[in-house]
Amino acid sequence: DQQVKQNSPSLSVQEGRISILNCDYTNSMFDYFLWYKKYPAEGPTFLISISSIKDKNEDGRFTVFLNKSAKHLSLHIVPSQPGDSAVYFCAASGRNNDMRFGAGTRLTVKP
């Protein structure tokens, strides 16, 4: 039962351009959403989060947008840098506090 979906397994962008990673969820009980970044052979690291009472949260080059009616969130990275190349996971949590992850999107930023 895939409650969190990342339909794009990979994304390639040019350095300096915007990267947009998308995520959809099916469970309307989710009220807290996060993005994680993962390098090979390492554990995921937290990037940015947003609660369901907001529709946007910004932290430096990273902005997360939440569209509750569409059950969709996105992560914008601008400008993209080669060091941003990694796998990005979308995650969602509900009242029972368990956290579900998407399948990930591999971002490649080309110099």
Add this chain to the structure above:
Amino acid sequence: NAGVMQNPRHLVRRRGQEARLRCSPMKGHSHVYWYRQLPEEGLKFMVYLQKENIIDESGMPKERFSAEFPKEGPSILRIQQVVRGDSAAYFCASSPLPPGELFFGEGSRLTVL
């Protein structure tokens, strides 16, 4: 403050043996999560535990898999009678008080021969 510690980092087992993976959460964290990542796949939720309690084990296979988080000591993910399909990276994460970010360990990579 040490991060989430997982050991062993790499574990090789033959089919039918038992695998035990340990996770020490960050200091002060009483919530532990286990995830499995198969090659080229995402993080699949397995189990969520608080001290001495299993809160949600809906992602864990009913047979051969078990998890615990005792009052003292690390959380343990135990896989009995391993099969080749159990080969994966197993990640543990901890949290002080949900909801909030999870802090992940570096993972334990299980290889079943």
